[in-house]
Amino acid sequence: MNAVAAEWIKLRTLRSTWWALGVGVLTALALTALGASTVISRWEPGQTGEQAAMGIVVAVYVGVVLAQLPLGMLGTMSISGEYTSGMIHTTFVATPSRSRVLLAKACVLGGIAIAASLLIAIPGYLYGHVVASGFDPTLPPAGAWAVIGGGTLMIAMTTMLGLSLGAIFRNGVVAISVLVVLMVLVPFAGRMLPGGEVVNRILPGYPALQLTEQMPDIMPDEAAFAVLGAWSVIPLLIAVLANKRVS
């Protein structure tokens, strides 16, 4: 617990944390507001209240997924910044177990990612409710949980992946480049290549887009959740193993 509390102090006392969060959350909120208004204005008058509620949730979680890159970069900088400055040695003198340091960072960043998703989703949902009030939206239907779970897991996963890459490469520029390649370039290129279907299934991007109803289903929702979960946990385990090696 001491290590988690210490990592939280470290993160909240750096301005860059608040910049990354501010940029991520505000951009997502602005795009969600614009996107939701556009989408809702195109709805057919026959929408039921339940369909309207689902539509709002989907629009809102597009915004949450959009905030993932600043959060992923925050994850990277939370450890690569310590390697660059050399302060990581002070960290390891204070907490000799490197895996404990890494897991403490993961806890704090996971919490921040979930908090950021709620900071986007709750105001976004309330705004959508007002814009779509003519459709009398009900409470979100059961199907909305896959969207909420998928969007939240996606932003948490990207944050964890950023941290893991930072811990593996110990260099912010390299780690963020790999993050962008994995999250943006490969999925984009994958769609045009033969066998892109397979690439889509195992990279984190498509499962999140499927769960947030942005792409047609190509796998069961359970499989999509499993892929996202694996991308959160496996790189972190690799980072723990890589850090057993003493610098």
Place this chain on the structure above:
Amino acid sequence: MDMIEVIGLTRRFGQSAAVDDLSFTVTPGKITGFLGPNGAGKTTTMRIVLGLDRPTSGRATVNGVPYRALDRPLTHVGALLDASAVQGGRCAEQHLQWLARSNGISRTRIGGLLELVGLGEAGRKRVGGFSLGMKQRLGLAAALLGDPEVLLLDEPLNGLDPEGIRWMRGLLKSLAAEGRTVLVSSHLMHEMAVTADHLIVIGRGRLLADTEITQFVRPGMSLEDTFMKVIEGSAS
């Protein structure tokens, strides 16, 4: 019991040995100077004692156990390695806050420690704007945070002005007088001659001398002269 013990320590990087079968004990109640030319293995030895690096063979213990086995290590051992290795975006107080929290140390100590090291006015200033001397003072505050019985300080005098050097000397002497174990590495022979009670001299990773300073310095010679003779003697 509050001792640093280094036993048959060897650390190889490829073919060359940075530390070569080194053994010594640092005992409480006095200032032990850790001397040696650049590349002699002082920093490597200190890093191994602190669990930041693993020895190729041999071992190092603090209070009889490996550093990594200590519970809340900052309450047993205070270390100052590279004072400039801090993130510039935090203020001095915040740097000490996370460090205290990581070892369950009360943050009420922070204000007094900043006063003690002469940073009482600078506690809320960003570390990025600190001079090297101020960073050394912050590093010393960090080392003293857990009120440790054992202190390892690597070149703590770097960047300090004459007043700061005199202040550091007085502080180290009072810490040793309280019965703490104090290991200080330095290149400044004149300073070590008036500060240290005991000397451990290494060259090329090997032990060259482990003796009271009064026995090390030959009559009519300065510590610097004796040191150069010992180093030259080992090189030939």
